[in-house]
Amino acid sequence: MRIYHIKGITFAALLVLCLLASFSSVAMGSTQTDARTAVDSAQNTMLNCYKAAQAAESTGANITALEVSLNNAGKSLSNAELAYSNGNYDSAVNYAGQCQSTLSNFLSEANAVKASGEQQQSQKSIILVGSIVGALVVVGAGYGVWLQLKKKYAN
């Protein structure tokens, strides 16, 4: 009975401690370091996503949807930087978070666009080779027809 009592008290104390910890973090807000880390992390994510968009674009794919996401995330990043420079660290963390969430699926989307671009590129290559081979076949056929006609008229 006594053991259950001690367990109950320990559990209640832990619960109170957890609640206190969560309240204190809300009350204290974000520090300058938190905000700097959040903004830097958002900038890094943005750069990585930009490189992914660049790779997708190089395949000749249409990257309009990627551009829209990047520009939306860019607005949040601009606001995060402004909030940080004004010393409004909570707001900076919030905007940096918005930037990150806008770009959360970006890399997979960029990879899908890149894959579709590569597929289109390989189709174009097949058409390119096919057109050269086709033109050679047409020239060969024309020459063959000419030879047949020449033979027919010679007889």
Next chain:
Amino acid sequence: MRLLKLKVLIIVVTALLALFVASPALQRVITSPQTSFYTELWLLDSAHTANNYPSNIIEDQNYTVYLDIANHLGNIGYYVVEVKLRNDVMPYAGSFNNTPVNMPSLYNLTAFVPNKATLELPITFSFTYNVQWANSQVNFNQMTLNDAVLNLNGYSTTYRTQAPSGFYGNLYFELWMYNSTGSLQYNDRYVNLPLNMTV
């Protein structure tokens, strides 16, 4: 004679057919490759013209301009437009040695523009300021730029007696971009609006 006519006919038909079939390949050969890589930056007034830029500013009134970025770099560009405000005595952008205004940016507009595309950024701004008649000076309080409130404490401008006279401030939009190594670099382009703060 008939054989000659047939020969000509076969050559013409074969050539036309071969050109038609080879057109996808020819398209690639004929298209001239891009040789110059650059970015364009320009500013338009609220009617999308270059006629009626805001010049005489009334406190707390909104003004709209459009900032356009056209990308001819061959790939998507990651641009940052730094917004700066300078008065007559502050350092100015070096047009000849391609240096930016040596002042901190008030706000960074982030823009991504795909190759061969143009991005238009609508910019709505307003100013709050007060005049100190004793020393003919306008002290800026803040600027609102597309919902972002920018603190202009410490920014001021004195009365310019030479024509055009007034309390002038120059609003600069400088183009910076991330280079291949991932560092931000001035792109040698800026546009600016000379603004007279009316009192």
